[in-house]
Amino acid sequence: MEIINSPAQIQQYALRVKRQGKKVGLVPTMGYLHKGHLTLIKEAKTKCDVVIASIFVNPIQFGQGEDYEEYPRDLTRDADLAKGAGVDVIFAPRVSEMYPKGYQTFIQIESLTERLCGASRPGHFRGVATVVAKLFNIAQPDFAFFGQKDAQQVIIIERMVEDLNMPLKIVRVPIVREDDGLAMSSRNVYLNAEERRQALVLFDSLKAAKSLVAQGERDAARVKEKLIEIISKAPLAEIDYVEIVDGKTVQPVKKLSGEVLIALAVRFGKTRLIDNIILEV
Numbered sequence: 001m002e003i004i005n006s007p008a009q010i011q012q013y014a015l016r017v018k019r020q021g022k023k024v025g026l027v028p029t030m031g032y033l034h035k036g037h038l039t040l041i042k043e044a045k046t047k048c049d050v051v052i053a054s055i056f057v058n059p060i061q062f063g064q065g066e067d068y069e070e071y072p073r074d075l076t077r078d079a080d081l082a083k084g085a086g087v088d089v090i091f092a093p094r095v096s097e098m099y100p101k102g103y104q105t106f107i108q109i110e111s112l113t114e115r116l117c118g119a120s121r122p123g124h125f126r127g128v129a130t131v132v133a134k135l136f137n138i139a140q141p142d143f144a145f146f147g148q149k150d151a152q153q154v155i156i157i158e159r160m161v162e163d164l165n166m167p168l169k170i171v172r173v174p175i176v177r178e179d180d181g182l183a184m185s186s187r188n189v190y191l192n193a194e195e196r197r198q199a200l201v202l203f204d205s206l207k208a209a210k211s212l213v214a215q216g217e218r219d220a221a222r223v224k225e226k227l228i229e230i231i232s233k234a235p236l237a238e239i240d241y242v243e244i245v246d247g248k249t250v251q252p253v254k255k256l257s258g259e260v261l262i263a264l265a266v267r268f269g270k271t272r273l274i275d276n277i278i279l280e281v
C-alpha cells in the first residue's frame, strides 16, 4: 500500500487505473480510523477494483473554538489499519497542497444546510462540500463511501453530486456501534470514563423513539419529548439539538410520515457527539 501526498500524483494514478477499465472507490476520512471507517473500506472493496482512502483533517470545516488542533492524528496507525482492510492507496495531502496561497473557491449548498449541524456549526458544510468536491476531482472515484452517522453530511453530498452532475455514485453505509451502542467516532477518545458511560443515553433515546413510533406515535413533538427525557437522565449531557426532520429535505416535520430522520447532537464535557436514526413511517 502506497501513501501519496500530492493531489496531482493521485489524480494521475486514478486516471491511469480507470483507463485500464478499473472501478475506483474513494473513502474520504479525517483519519484516526475506527471500525466505522473500516466498514466503509470493506464496502468499497466489494464494489471497486481499487480503493483510495483519503486522510485529511480539513481545516475549513472547523469553526473558531472547535477541535481542529486537538483532532486526533496518527498516520502510522491509520496506514496499518487501512492496509489491513485492503486499501490500495492512501491520499494524505498537506493543507498547503489542498488550499494553496490564493485559494478562493467554495461550495455552498442551500436549504439542506440550514438546520441540525448546519445551524450549530456555521460554515461547516461549506467546508465539507468544498473538500469533498476537491477529493472527487482529485481521486476521480466511480463510487464514494460515506457513513450514515453524519446523516446530514451524506444528504448534502448526494445533493451536490446531483446538482453539479458529478459522475460518481454515493454509497451510504450504516452506522457502526460499539457493543454497548455508542456510535463509533474518532471523537470518542476525548470522553473520560464517566462521560463515556453517560453517552449511552444517545442510542437509548433513539431506540426509545423508534419503539414509540413502532407503537403508533406520529406526533413529532411527543417523540422529541421522549428523546429529551431520556437524554436528560445523564447529568453531564448538554443538548445542542434534538430534531425530527424529513429525511430528504432536512426540514422539521410535525407528523411523522415517509422517511424521517431523528438526529441529535449532545455535548459531554468538551466533546460534542452526534447520532441519528432513519425511520420509514
Ligand code: PAF
Binding pocket: 028, 029, 030, 056, 058, 061, 128, 131, 132, 150, 153
Ligand atoms: O466525515 C468526515 O470525516 C469528513 O467530514 C469528510 C467527509 C472526510 C470531509 O472532510
